[in-house]
Each structure stands twice: as structure tokens, then as C-alpha cells.
Amino acid sequence: MKILLIGNPNVGKSALFSRLTGIDIMVSNYAGTTVEFKKGDFKLGNKIVEIIDVPGTYTLEPTCKAEEVAVEMLKEGDLVINVVDATNLERNLFLTHQLLEKNIPMIIALNFWNETKHKGIDIDVEELEKMLSVPVVPTVAITAEGIKELVSRLDEAKARCCKCTEKEKWGKIGGIVKKVQHIHEKKHTFLETVEDLSIKPLTGLPIAVMVLLLTFFLIRVVGEGLIKFIFEPLFNLYLPLLNILSNYLGEGIIHNILIGFLVDGEIHFIESMGLLTTGLFVPIGMILPYVFAFYLALGILEDIGYLPRLAALVDSIMHKLGVHGLAIIPMMLGAGCNVPGVLATRILETKRQRFIAITLTSIAIPCMAQSAMIYGLLGKYGIKGLGIVFLTLLFVWMIIGFILHKTMKGIIPETFIEISPYRIPNLKSVIKKLWIRLKGFMREALVYVLLGVLIANILFVFGVIQFFGNIAAPVIVNVFGLPKEAVASLIVGFLRKDVAVGMLLPLGLTMKQLIIASVVLTMYFPCIATFVVIFKELGWKNTIKSSLIMVFSSLLVGGLLNLIL
Amino acid sequence: MKMEKTILNLDVEKRARISKLEGGIEFQRKLACLNIRAGKFIKKIAVQPFRGPIIVEIDRRKIAIGRGMANKIYVEDSI
Numbered sequence: 001m002k003i004l005l006i007g008n009p010n011v012g013k014s015a016l017f018s019r020l021t022g023i024d025i026m027v028s029n030y031a032g033t034t035v036e037f038k039k040g041d042f043k044l045g046n047k048i049v050e051i052i053d054v055p056g057t058y059t060l061e062p063t064c065k066a067e068e069v070a071v072e073m074l075k076e077g078d079l080v081i082n083v084v085d086a087t088n089l090e091r092n093l094f095l096t097h098q099l100l101e102k103n104i105p106m107i108i109a110l111n112f113w114n115e116t117k118h119k120g121i122d123i124d125v126e127e128l129e130k131m132l133s134v135p136v137v138p139t140v141a142i143t144a145e146g147i148k149e150l151v152s153r154l155d156e157a158k159a160r161c162c163k164c165t166e167k168e169k170w171g172k173i174g175g176i177v178k179k180v181q182h183i184h185e186k187k188h189t190f191l192e193t194v195e196d197l198s199i200k201p202l203t204g205l206p207i208a209v210m211v212l213l214l215t216f217f218l219i220r221v222v223g224e225g226l227i228k229f230i231f232e233p234l235f236n237l238y239l240p241l242l243n244i245l246s247n248y249l250g251e252g253i254i255h256n257i258l259i260g261f262l263v264d265g266e267i268h269f270i271e272s273m274g275l276l277t278t279g280l281f282v283p284i285g286m287i288l289p290y291v292f293a294f295y296l297a298l299g300i301l302e303d304i305g306y307l308p309r310l311a312a313l314v315d316s317i318m319h320k321l322g323v324h325g326l327a328i329i330p331m332m333l334g335a336g337c338n339v340p341g342v343l344a345t346r347i348l349e350t351k352r353q354r355f356i357a358i359t360l361t362s363i364a365i366p367c368m369a370q371s372a373m374i375y376g377l378l379g380k381y382g383i384k385g386l387g388i389v390f391l392t393l394l395f396v397w398m399i400i401g402f403i404l405h406k407t408m409k410g411i412i413p414e415t416f417i418e419i420s421p422y423r424i425p426n427l428k429s430v431i432k433k434l435w436i437r438l439k440g441f442m443r444e445a446l447v448y449v450l451l452g453v454l455i456a457n458i459l460f461v462f463g464v465i466q467f468f469g470n471i472a473a474p475v476i477v478n479v480f481g482l483p484k485e486a487v488a489s490l491i492v493g494f495l496r497k498d499v500a501v502g503m504l505l506p507l508g509l510t511m512k513q514l515i516i517a518s519v520v521l522t523m524y525f526p527c528i529a530t531f532v533v534i535f536k537e538l539g540w541k542n543t544i545k546s547s548l549i550m551v552f553s554s555l556l557v558g559g560l561l562n563l564i565l
Numbered sequence: 566m567k568m569e570k571t572i573l574n575l576d577v578e579k580r581a582r583i584s585k586l587e588g589g590i591e592f593q594r595k596l597a598c599l600n601i602r603a604g605k606f607i608k609k610i611a612v613q614p615f616r617g618p619i620i621v622e623i624d625r626r627k628i629a630i631g632r633g634m635a636n637k638i639y640v641e642d643s644i
Contacts, residue, residue: 058598088626091600119625166594170602192625199620199627200611312629316617325618325629414631415618418599421626 007083009056015141017053028302032347105157113138120184226289303425321401364397373501452499523554581640
């Protein structure tokens with residue numbers, strides 16, 4: 001049996017899915033967190049049933065790709081749990097009525113039940129159930145309230161076919177709402193007042209600047225703190241063990257692969273390039289702390305519900321780049337890792353917008369792993385070195401977006417987005433989400449970084465890097481002003497950008513060269529994992545187009561920086 | 566006295582009843598998804614600068630809506 005969770009965006013379907021299946025998935029406070037359907041199993045009585053978390057949709061006549069997924073899924077379902085936002089009953093009931101027409105057994109989870117109380121909303125659940133003639137269960141997915149009852153009443157789910165026109169549906173809904181819902185006019189709550197302040201431009205823009213600065217500050221402080229107090233001491237304990245191993249192994253190929261090369265007779269965590277030295281230090285000692293800090297900050301912003309507000313505030317600027325302000329959400333996710341960033345562009349409704357957003361994300365937004373490494377390398381030059389890198393990328397982002405918008409066929413549709421209400425983040429779910437993301441990072445990072453280090457070693461040993469170095473020398477030396485050994489970094493960059501940045505260190509580059517190399521490494525091509533999702537999302541034709549833009553613009557920008565700096 | 570105008574021209578912080586929506590059936594359907602329908606009360610919360618979207622509120626939910634679309638939503642405003 002297949003059970004579908006269907007409802008408007010941001011009504012808590014994913015939270016409910018997590019509760020029912022025990023599978024941890026991303027839950028956030030904005031429309032469009034789930035862009036792909038997710039499957040899981042749960043035990044109903046003594047049989048296992050499949051449950052599917054479907055991306056949110058307002059209607060069964062889809063308007064974007066995420067909604068299309070929802071409508072497609074509906075054909076396969078045996079039972080629908082229609083998740084309804086109790087604080088927004090009238091609008092949610094429209095989808096409910098469309099679902100009723102499909103003649104599939106249905107039960108309603110009236111979610112956010114806890115919020116109705118302090119919002120002054122009274123709903124007569126029994127009467128609602130009677131009028132809809134399907135079971136209605138009040139739930140609070142995030143705290144598991146009502147979940148047991150929902151599960152125990154699944155067998156009461158009923159199919160009730162009623163065909164009527166749109167106008168008739170709204171008429172019926174009006175009647176239902178009038179009868180079952182009573183709203184006490186209440187003064188604005190504190191959160192509602194902040195909601196207003198953060199969306200009005202006069203107060204909203206300063207608040208946005210403050211939020212972003214605070215986020216950067218938090219990432220830096222937490223990241224640096226973790227390194228200083230946890231990871232550095234940890235690796236200092238680890239070093240003597242490596243020294244013993246290094247002495248034991250003596251010189252030879254196994255030493256080179258596991259420990260790497262000694263720098264002035266010592267193990268150097270970044271330069272040695274061994275699996276047990278650099279291969280572990282880069283992902284755990286240098287990047288993980290910042291990834292942790294980044295996802296902590298992002299998770300809090302997501303769960304408060306700030307991101308859609310930011311999207312509305314930057315909408316007019318982003319329209320100049322051919323995308324809605326909403327594109328800021330995939331781009332912020334992309335600053336953590338480009339892969340979820342590219343996937344999240346599905347919230348944009350046109351192909352043109354998705355092409356622009358994906359290209360801009362992979363060209364100008366370094367992932368946290370890469371940023372952490374750039375920070376590690378250029379940080380010692382202070383704000384100047386880092387400033388030039390990130391300002392250059394910002395310009396690239398704006399100029400390429402502007403050019404794409406001006407040259408590509410098609411127009412950008414008008415903005416029309418729901419802004420989620422503020423909610424106080426639930427600590428447990430913030431931590432859970434952080435954990436999911438860190439697990440994902442560690443899985444990917446450890447494998448790819450180790451692989452990257454290994455491949456770099458093999459390429460060196462067999463002289464492949466020297467060979468390509470000679471071929472690419474004209475571009476790398478003459479255009480970018482880098483030593484030809486930097487080609488190794490560019491080759492590894494296809495696989496993994498953080499290792500690639502780390503490989504610049506032994507080259508003894510000047511600040512100018514480090515800046516150019518960091519910018520070029522960000523822009524010239526996505527890492528393999530991102531490339532695969534881009535290919536899946538855009539198809540081969542557009543992927544080639546997007547890649548060509550990356551290659552040419554990185555040549556241009558790298559060359560220009562070499563001339564100007 | 567009542568006067569019909571679009572929410573683009575409605576004053577910020579004012580609340581008014583939607584009298585009609587211009588535009589085709591698809592457009593009306595799209596708006597109805599977020600409960601913007603004739604007869605509903607709508608409040609204008611803010612106008613984003615540089616031709617940015619209008620922020621409105623319906624049933625205590627905020628929606629960002631482009632100016633072209635906002636100009637097709639008519640309300641009865643009391644003067």
C-alpha cells in the first residue's frame with residue numbers, strides 16, 4: 001500500500017513524514033523545502049506500508065516543476081493524508097476539495113494545531129469532519145502531538161467523489177469555514193510585529209544587512225572557535241601517532257600514499273598530501289568546523305522563516321539578473337554545498353530562470369568547503385586578499401546574470417510568493433537538521449577528499465600532471481600568471497574543490513597568484529558531484545552551454561585579474 | 566463613499582475588500598491558490614523599492630506580488 005502526504009507548501013508534510021517513518025529529512029519554515037518526493041516505510045498494524053512525502057502544491061493544476069511531481073505521484077497513491085495548515089484553513093481546503101474529486105481514500109491531518117490557540121483561531125474539528133465526510137485529526141507534527149490518533153484512524157480514510165466547478169468549490173469552502181472556524185481578533189503578537197518590520201523596506205533592509213552580518217560573524221566565531229578549542233588540539237594529539245607510523249614505514253611508496261611527503265623532515269598537515277595526513281586534516285580539521293557553523297546559522301534562519309522575506313527584499317535586484325528574489329534561497333544553500341543549491345532551483349517556475357540560477361550558483365558561489373580553504377590560505381593577508389576574491393565573485397555573479405538576462409530569449413514572470421510566518425525554531429529539529437547535513441557532508445567529503453588526494457598522488461607519480469602542465473602552460477602561465485604546476489590543482493578541482501585549493505599551498509604562490517587561483521578554481525567548472533546534478537537538472541545541451549560560460553568567463557576574469565592586480 | 570482602485574494604488578497600511586480581478590482564467594486561478602479572490606479583505610503592507618513587489622496580507626498571511634499583477638487586483642476603497 002502506498003500512502004501519500006499531500007498538502008500546500010510549508011504545512012509540515014516533511015515533519016509528519018519524519019514522525020511517521022523515523023527517517024530524518026530536511027524540514028524548514030518556507031515553501032519549497034522538499035522539491036523531490038521522499039519514500040519511507042512504516043508499520044501499520046502488522047504490515048509494512050510505503051509512505052511518500054510529496055512536494056507541496058497549492059493546486060492539482062501544477063505551475064512549477066515541484067508541483068508537477070506532486071500531481072504525477074497522485075496517480076500511484078492508495079491513500080492520501082492531506083496535510084492542512086490549521087492556521088490557514090480556508091486556502092488549504094481548496095486543495096482538499098480538488099483531492100476529494102480524485103476519489104482516493106483520504107484523511108486530513110490538521111497540522112500546526114498548537115498555533116491556532118495563540119493566533120486566536122477556534123476550529124470545530126467534529127463539525128469539519130462531518131462537513132467534509134472524511135476523518136480530520138488535529139496534529140502538531142514537530143512535537144508528535146496527534147500522530148498516534150492519525151495512524152489509528154488511517155483505516156477510516158474514505159473516498160468521496162464530488163465533482164464540482166472551481167466556483168462551487170470556493171462556495172462550499174466559504175460555507176464550511178463560516179460554520180467551523182471562529183477567529184478572535186487579537187492584537188499583533190510580538191512575532192507578527194517583527195514580521196511587519198522585516199518586510200517594510202525602510203526597516204527591512206537594515207534588518208537584512210544586520211542578519212547577514214550576524215550570520216557571517218556567527219560562522220566565523222563558531223568555526224574558528226571549534227578549530228582552536230577542539231580540532232587543533234585533536235590533531236595535535238594525532239600527530240605523534242603519525243610520526244611513529246612514518247618512522248616505522250620508512251621511505252617508500254606506502255609512506256608516500258599514507259603519510260605523504262615530509263616538509264623539512266616534518267609531517268605537514270596541508271602540504272604532505274598523504275591519505276592519513278592531508279586526506280583527513282582537510283575535511284575534518286579545516287572544513288568541518290565551518291560547515292558546522294554555516295549549517296547551524298542557515299538552519300536557524302530557515303526555521304525562523306526569514307529566507308522568503310529576504311527573497312522579497314532583494315526581488316527587484318535579482319530581477320535584473322533574470323531570476324526572482326526567491327533564487328536567493330538556492331544560492332544560499334549553494335554557499336553550503338552547490339549540490340542542494342542546484343536542486344533547490346526547482347522552486348523557480350521557468351526553465352530560463354533555473355538555467356540562470358544554476359549557472360550563477362556554480363560559477364560564482366564557492367561552497368563552504370572551498371570557502372574555508374580559501375580562508376585558510378588567504379586569511380593571513382587579512383581582508384585585502386579575501387575581499388578581492390569575494391568581491392570579484394560578486395561582480396561576476398551580477399555581470400553574468402545581467403548578460404544572461406539580456407541575451408536569453410524569454411521573459412521573467414512576475415513575482416508571486418507566499419511569505420511564511422515567523423516561527424520560533426524548535427531546538428530539537430534545528431539540531432536534527434544540522435546532523436543530517438553534517439552526515440551528508442562527511443560522507444561525501446571523506447570519500448571525495450581521500451580520492452582526490454589519492455588521484456593527485458597517482459597523477460604525480462606517473463607524470464600525468466607534468467604532461468598536462470606542459471600542454472596547459474601557455475594558458476596557466478601567460479593568461480593567469482600562475483606557475484605551470486598549478487595545473488595539478490585545476491585537474492583535482494574537477495573532483496573536489498577544497499583539495500584543489502589546498503594543493504596551491506606548496507607552490508609558494510604570492511598573494512596575487514593565490515587570489516587569481518582561488519577565483520579561477522571557483523569559476524572554471526563545477527566539481528564532479530555538482531556537475532552530475534546540473535546534468536540531471538538541465539539536460540546535456542544546457543549543461544554544455546552552462547559549462548562553456550564557466551570556462552570562458554574564468555579565462556576572462558582570471559586574465560583580467562592578472563592584468564589589473 | 567466607495568471608489569474602485571487597484572491595490573497598486575491603495576495606500577500602504579490600508580485594508581480593503583477585493584472587488585474584482587482582471588485577467589484570464591489562468592491568472593485568476595493562480596491568485597486563488599493564495600486565496601486572492603473577489604470578496605476577500607486584503608491589506609497592503611509594503612511596497613519594495615526599485616519596482617520591486619508589493620507585499621499584501623490576506624488572512625494574516627503575507628504574499629509578495631509583482632506590480633503588474635497587483636495592478637489587476639481591484640479593491641473598493643472608502644474615501
